[in-house]
Amino acid sequence: MEITLSEICERVGGRLQGDPDAVIRGAAPFDTATAEDITFAAGAAFLKKIDQTAAGAVFVPEAFDRGKTNLIRVKNPQLAFTIVLQHLYQPPRPAEGIDSRAVVGENTVFGDQVTLCPNCVVGNGVTIGSRVILYPGVVVGDHVTIGNDVVIYPNVSVLERCIIGSRVIIHAGTVIGSDGFGFASDGRAYYKIPQTGIVQIDDDVEIGANNTIDRAAFDKTWIKRGVKTDNLVHIAHNVTIGEDTIIVAQVGIAGSVTVGRHVTFAGQSAVAGHLSIGDNAIIGPRAGIAKSIPAGQVMSGAPEMPHRQWLRVQRIVPMLPEMKKKISELEKRLASLEGKD
Amino acid sequence: MEITLSEICERVGGRLQGDPDAVIRGAAPFDTATAEDITFAAGAAFLKKIDQTAAGAVFVPEAFDRGKTNLIRVKNPQLAFTIVLQHLYQPPRPAEGIDSRAVVGENTVFGDQVTLCPNCVVGNGVTIGSRVILYPGVVVGDHVTIGNDVVIYPNVSVLERCIIGSRVIIHAGTVIGSDGFGFASDGRAYYKIPQTGIVQIDDDVEIGANNTIDRAAFDKTWIKRGVKTDNLVHIAHNVTIGEDTIIVAQVGIAGSVTVGRHVTFAGQSAVAGHLSIGDNAIIGPRAGIAKSIPAGQVMSGAPEMPHRQWLRVQRIVPMLPEMKKKISELEKRLASLEGKD
């Protein structure tokens, strides 16, 4: 696969300074790119050393014009680089078609060019769109619906009746539609509350490896368009995650939480049950959210507090022994003054 | 499936105010229930708006008597609701029988009405009770014993010699009997300590999705009757979990910990190795337990402290910058007074 700089400019809407006919065959990081690669320089640190990359061309911000190498000026260098990389690098895919060692139930409806690898198992009454790839070990339960252009990696379980949109990617080992964690108690033992709902995953969602997304007690757990989750994320029953929200590794979202659009959860953070997180909120790493968060807030810590306050608090925590000592000293000095009176 | 209110009263031991012949076909939440559904109102918030539900009948506490709709007065409305829901909602199950694409080893002993789905693999010398369901992708190691009425969801691994009781549910992707994390060190490298024990899971246990429960170094890791774990829970080697204990998502329990009966671990909490947690203790969300906890204690935080104390501490943590400033002020004012002397 190859592409000229003029073709790249057309594709990403960039302005070229350099040779329009130069040929690019790969996309690589700034420090390891070769003369056949394109790279990008987004931050000041890279722009400062622009002539140190061996790359055949560099995406740079629109206002940047130094450097002897071929430059393509764009609004968002990383995004332009990503678009070219998506063009040049196609992840390897299994051979198209239904392998004879795949298991397919009754009353299934398949679109065109579906790939079922050996040892994937598709239940009864399943609907699968076009150009879907199910890797080995994938188990799709009865009456599941899957859209178009979906890739499900090995050993993923999608349980009965769940709904998967189009252009969804689910990484290996993930479980979609396990029972929510619901029990009634008589004060001694626990009695299972049947989890009658489903999980619905909308278009353009990417779910990381070994996630667990529970089906709703009633109705649905809902992952909306464009959500991306990292690995080992837990999403409990009846949660709703808004469009374009990012959930980093090992985050836990408890039952019935409602998350808005374009929220960011940093790694290992968690939200307690029945809360709501407003649009565009940012939840810091390892934050433990115990109250609902309004839109646009940046919250950190456990208990949660505004991020700037948390930064100040974090600087003080290690000084606690010193503070305690100082209080004792003040007390003595004060007592001494009082004694003098 | 349908049931009359008089039949429901019999089943749950309730007193009816309303029409004994009214027919119920479903069980649903307060806000979405229809005239054919039963619902429940446990807390004051729901009882106050009892006439706003469209439900055909409502479970209410014994002392409650307002409302124009059909009421069933019971000791525990949520539990009564759960019992009716269990009756009305049967989770879909695969067709009974040993699928020809299941793999079965030698010297296996099966009870009646066992269901082995396509692509599950059962090793040699395995004993499986009656009415057990193994979903696709389940792997059962050699010499495992499984009781009656057990459901094991897709892609679960139960490794050699482990023992599973009756009426156990194991959700997808979970691993039972992986090696405990045990190594001897010569100060430079680590040498594997063979993990010779097993995992024993007693009756009525429910294990969430993508859990990991390690086999013991010697003897057994033991999950006792009625324990319920949520998703992504880690239980290390030689742990004992007492009856009717609840373990919420992403909890980690380190090696050789002994947990009593009816303990609650909230989400993302953890316990350090070789400690004991007494009966009926409650461990707060994200608590990091580094000391043994007596029976009945409610502990939160890291380091752990009584929950009420932790609530006070949590209110003060965000004030630390202010406290530090105040100490500095006090110091100056004190120095000024001292100077005057």
Next chain:
Amino acid sequence: MEITLSEICERVGGRLQGDPDAVIRGAAPFDTATAEDITFAAGAAFLKKIDQTAAGAVFVPEAFDRGKTNLIRVKNPQLAFTIVLQHLYQPPRPAEGIDSRAVVGENTVFGDQVTLCPNCVVGNGVTIGSRVILYPGVVVGDHVTIGNDVVIYPNVSVLERCIIGSRVIIHAGTVIGSDGFGFASDGRAYYKIPQTGIVQIDDDVEIGANNTIDRAAFDKTWIKRGVKTDNLVHIAHNVTIGEDTIIVAQVGIAGSVTVGRHVTFAGQSAVAGHLSIGDNAIIGPRAGIAKSIPAGQVMSGAPEMPHRQWLRVQRIVPMLPEMKKKISELEKRLASLEGKD
């Protein structure tokens, strides 16, 4: 399997006090060992009660000479015990050979005595060394390379092009080579950055159950010789983990982190992206590391601080309400003194 005490002494380099012809058939803990078992007593607590074990022989430190039972004096009793246990206890293994229900792709190259269990799936262009065991449900992607004497437990996914060294153990449910979590943003939606790299796992590594180790964006995520990870560990793209590093359960290591040799991460700790952790550093339980850590440091807490400081801080945190009260008192007393002036 049996072994005499004189043979044991030869094997571990120990000095015997007792009967060289005594026969040992097992290795067991101090309290449960029988006359046919060997055990070890490393700490003072066990050495003090040396005559209370029923063991046929006890490994003890070199300087120890009390006790009526057979003693073997060694530099490292636990390590000697481990070596004997490794000799006496061989974990059960599936029957050697390629099962007819295993799926093998084209252009695979296998060493001698390879075991492929039923329902494991090996892709095209895969190279597998000698004496490798793939349990049921293991999926090995195209062009993966696996060394000699590797054991991969059920339902593990090793995705395309990853490289696994020799004597590696991978526990059930783990995912090697899922896509790193990389997206470019236009401020609204997220665009997938193709993850073109691989995961390389070197010799003598052991990976726990349900881990997720992501492939690099470019180049490789690299787990070096002798690393051991516990369960539910997350290692992000482009991370390098140095030789003989230990990573306890539920740890998360963010993208592009470089970890040195012989580092220890205690359970549930985490490291933020692009940091480096020096050789022999120790990261405490649940520590949240937000700065690079020099070699040899012992760090705890979040924010991280030297472990000794953290111990002091941890003792003070529960006293915060008291400290706050004291500050208020001091303020009043000071105001009263100031008033008198």
